[in-house]
Amino acid sequence: MDSFWNEYPEIKEELYRIIRIMKENVRCSQKTIETALLNLIDSGGKLIRPAFVLLSGKFGRYDSEKLCRLGAVIEMIHMATLIHDDIVDDAGLRRGNITIQSKYGKDYAVFMGDFLFARCFNLLSDDICIANIRNVSKVVSRICTGEIEQFSSRYSFNISVKNYLKRIAAKTAALFSLSCYIGGTESGCDETLSKQLAKVGYNIGMAFQIIDDILDYIGDQNTVKKPVGSDLRQGIFTLPLIYALQMDNKELLRIMSEKDYSDDNVLKIIEIVKELNCIGKAKATAKKYTNRAFIHISKLPDNNSKSIFMDIAEKLLKREY
Amino acid sequence: MDSFWNEYPEIKEELYRIIRIMKENVRCSQKTIETALLNLIDSGGKLIRPAFVLLSGKFGRYDSEKLCRLGAVIEMIHMATLIHDDIVDDAGLRRGNITIQSKYGKDYAVFMGDFLFARCFNLLSDDICIANIRNVSKVVSRICTGEIEQFSSRYSFNISVKNYLKRIAAKTAALFSLSCYIGGTESGCDETLSKQLAKVGYNIGMAFQIIDDILDYIGDQNTVKKPVGSDLRQGIFTLPLIYALQMDNKELLRIMSEKDYSDDNVLKIIEIVKELNCIGKAKATAKKYTNRAFIHISKLPDNNSKSIFMDIAEKLLKREY
Numbered sequence: 001m002d003s004f005w006n007e008y009p010e011i012k013e014e015l016y017r018i019i020r021i022m023k024e025n026v027r028c029s030q031k032t033i034e035t036a037l038l039n040l041i042d043s044g045g046k047l048i049r050p051a052f053v054l055l056s057g058k059f060g061r062y063d064s065e066k067l068c069r070l071g072a073v074i075e076m077i078h079m080a081t082l083i084h085d086d087i088v089d090d091a092g093l094r095r096g097n098i099t100i101q102s103k104y105g106k107d108y109a110v111f112m113g114d115f116l117f118a119r120c121f122n123l124l125s126d127d128i129c130i131a132n133i134r135n136v137s138k139v140v141s142r143i144c145t146g147e148i149e150q151f152s153s154r155y156s157f158n159i160s161v162k163n164y165l166k167r168i169a170a171k172t173a174a175l176f177s178l179s180c181y182i183g184g185t186e187s188g189c190d191e192t193l194s195k196q197l198a199k200v201g202y203n204i205g206m207a208f209q210i211i212d213d214i215l216d217y218i219g220d221q222n223t224v225k226k227p228v229g230s231d232l233r234q235g236i237f238t239l240p241l242i243y244a245l246q247m248d249n250k251e252l253l254r255i256m257s258e259k260d261y262s263d264d265n266v267l268k269i270i271e272i273v274k275e276l277n278c279i280g281k282a283k284a285t286a287k288k289y290t291n292r293a294f295i296h297i298s299k300l301p302d303n304n305s306k307s308i309f310m311d312i313a314e315k316l317l318k319r320e321y
Numbered sequence: 322m323d324s325f326w327n328e329y330p331e332i333k334e335e336l337y338r339i340i341r342i343m344k345e346n347v348r349c350s351q352k353t354i355e356t357a358l359l360n361l362i363d364s365g366g367k368l369i370r371p372a373f374v375l376l377s378g379k380f381g382r383y384d385s386e387k388l389c390r391l392g393a394v395i396e397m398i399h400m401a402t403l404i405h406d407d408i409v410d411d412a413g414l415r416r417g418n419i420t421i422q423s424k425y426g427k428d429y430a431v432f433m434g435d436f437l438f439a440r441c442f443n444l445l446s447d448d449i450c451i452a453n454i455r456n457v458s459k460v461v462s463r464i465c466t467g468e469i470e471q472f473s474s475r476y477s478f479n480i481s482v483k484n485y486l487k488r489i490a491a492k493t494a495a496l497f498s499l500s501c502y503i504g505g506t507e508s509g510c511d512e513t514l515s516k517q518l519a520k521v522g523y524n525i526g527m528a529f530q531i532i533d534d535i536l537d538y539i540g541d542q543n544t545v546k547k548p549v550g551s552d553l554r555q556g557i558f559t560l561p562l563i564y565a566l567q568m569d570n571k572e573l574l575r576i577m578s579e580k581d582y583s584d585d586n587v588l589k590i591i592e593i594v595k596e597l598n599c600i601g602k603a604k605a606t607a608k609k610y611t612n613r614a615f616i617h618i619s620k621l622p623d624n625n626s627k628s629i630f631m632d633i634a635e636k637l638l639k640r641e642y
Contacts, residue, residue: 030466032473084435088428107409107472110431111465114405114438118461121442125455133454134446140439144432145351151428152353 004046004315008308011051014068018050021072025119032108033115036100040079043097048208048316049175050075053183055312056197058305060187066127070186073124074179077136080116081143083109088151089234132182139178146170154235155259157245164242168209169202176205196299203293204313210286211319213238217270218279219321229266239285241269243278252276290317325367325636329629332372335389339371342393346440353429354436357421361400364418369529369637370496371396374504377518379626381508387448391507394445395500398457401437402464404430409472410555453503460499467491475556476580478566485563489530490523497526517617524614525634531607532638534559538591539600540642550587560606562590564599573597611638 001019005012019041026037050071057067085091086099087106093099101109117140124133149167153159180201184194216231217240231238237245244252252272255265273279293313300306322340326333340362347358371392378388406412407420408427414420422430438461445454470488474480501522505515537552538561552559558566565573573593576586594600614634621627 028462028466030469033466033469081435084431087431106427108469110405110408110434111468111472113431114402114434115462115465115469117435117438118458118465121458122455122462125451125458130446130451134443137439137442137446141349141436141443144436144439145349145354147432148351148354148429148436151432 002044002046004048005051007311011054011308014054014064014071015047015051017064017068018047018071018075021068021123022076025072025076025123026116028115032104033112036104036108036112037079037116039097040083040100043095045075045079045095047071047075048312049078049179051312052176052179052201052204055305055308056180056183056189056194056201057187058303059184059193059197059301060189062187066186067183069123069126070128070182071179073120073136074175074182076116076120076123077140078175080113080120081140081147083113083116085147087113088147089230091230128182128186132185135178135181139174142170142174146172146174150236153237156237157256159237159242161239161242161246164237164239165206168206168213172209172212173202173205176208177202193301196296199296200293200300200309200313203289203296204309204316207286207289207293207313208316210239210282210289211317214240214279214282214286215321217273229263229270232266232269233261235261239282240273240278243281244273244276247276247278249276286317290314323365323367325369326372328632332375332629335375335385335392336368336372338385338389339368339392339396342389342444343397346393346397346444347437349436353425354433357425357429357433358400358437360418361404361421364416366396366400366416368392368396369633370399370500372633373497373500373522373525376626376629377501377504377510377515377522378508379624380505380514380518380622381510383508387507388504390444390447391449391503392500394441394457395496395503397437397441397444398461399496401434401441402461402468404434404437406468408434409468410551412551449503449507453506456499456503460495463491463495467493467495471557474558477558478577480558480563482560482563482567485558485560486527489527489534493530493533494523494526497529498523514622517620520617521614521621521630521634524610524617525630525637528607528610528614528634529637531560531603531610532640535561535600535603535607536642538594550584550591553587553590554582556582560603561594561599564602565594565597568597568599570597607638611635 001012001015005015022041023038026034028034053071053074054067082094083100086094087101087109091099092102100112124136146167150171177198181194181198184197213231216229216238219228249272252269255268258265290313294310297306297309297313322333322336326336343362344359347355349355374392374395375388403415404421407415408422408430412420413423421433445457467488471492474484498519501518502515505518534552537550537559540549553562570593573590576589579586611634615631618627618630618634
């Protein structure tokens, strides 16, 4: 497992349990599927979403077994979207490992992702209320609209900050928010508290995605485990570039009007974005969401999870991978 | 709508209602998704699976509104698998219309299929028992294993009849079976009757897929609305060819050992399969499943649906598209 949770052995132990549940739930007589998905589970990831389910559950009647199953569902949904996302991005690497689409082909990857979605809803039906099955399916459809929106706005120079934020809310923050909400409601927290938890998740999720997009500009390839400028090469314009485009920098517009996203041009664009201080501007926006998260966390009832949420929100803002 | 249900105006009227429900449930602020899915719904299809939900519901307390919603869910699942199936097959046409993957690209098609799956589970959570949510998700994962099994056994000369039957049970018959089962249980039929209905669906589904595979050999391109030999060209070996391969025909083995599935060779293979009477043999197998369906139908309590099930089983066996 990723070292992210090393300081929180209690959470880490539960996350190991979640990994076991995920592994049990990808068992299949079709061995190609099983092997591919077991490998994906083993490849790590920070498991932030399932950890948020657990942390939120602590504000109610904490039922470890149930919450671990729900955490597994949320992480499996995330994994399924990653598998399909890698098809769209034609990605070769994910978490430093070769992607399913690259190893087995896009054809396998399509149905492997579907299989994982199906297993999520199967596991979900074990012990969740109907309302939350509806919430999960709503978030899955929002992730899809976010992904399609991102894909259809590729290479578009006039994408606004508002559109960008709407897109990342759908493709990322919605699932963070749901993780907290489900952890709360399914532990018997009332609607007000669960919605408060959802706001914590939403704002941390927004900051998380903005930082992710910043790391595509400034990340160390060995730490981030994917080449710098990956988004740019695919025509996905994220916050740092959107800010830069608003500045009418002639050199930037000239290079971008070439519509040639070769290594050389990508590096030039990244340089200009840095020079225009748009990394700093994007970081400030991420910080704004983290601050909002802090405010929502501070309103939660006092318990151990509260300080962990604070720590994690801070840690995710400052992360380098 | 397809003319398939013209003789059954009562069913046809309900199917129009199902189409309306499907259309309501693909509404989305992301207009590319909405337009693509509305077009797919309008492109027709026989709507056999939702009709089976309705017919089975007649054996219990028939609640038209609820059954139409469930029928819409089943058809939307079917449509989602078609969208993803067309990605794998690289199909240009479906029901005589250009496919989503061909019109919008594979990238869009991946998330459009996911979106549809998500909307299915959303609609499903409106009024179904938890056990049936589990059943639906199990069938979706079975369809995926069937599709992956089919894909991974491409170009394999030693695929057995048993493997073929297992594959089509997963990718096709399971959803037919579920349609009947859900129509029954969700109308208050007891488990014995619902399982009897499931057997009717399963056997009609098996015959349906075998006939589908036969039509790839003998179908009229204008009626079937896809070119003859499509499966063969993709290395998907179905029952007629599997029977032929078992006959050790030297000419067939010679052509196939070339591994060249050009138009010329495909037509030669089809000719040999016909000459060896393997179309007839495959038809006999389809007939065997239809007969089994007849036996199970005859055991159902007497009502109007019973004779319609008999008619439809016969009609699907004799269909030419």
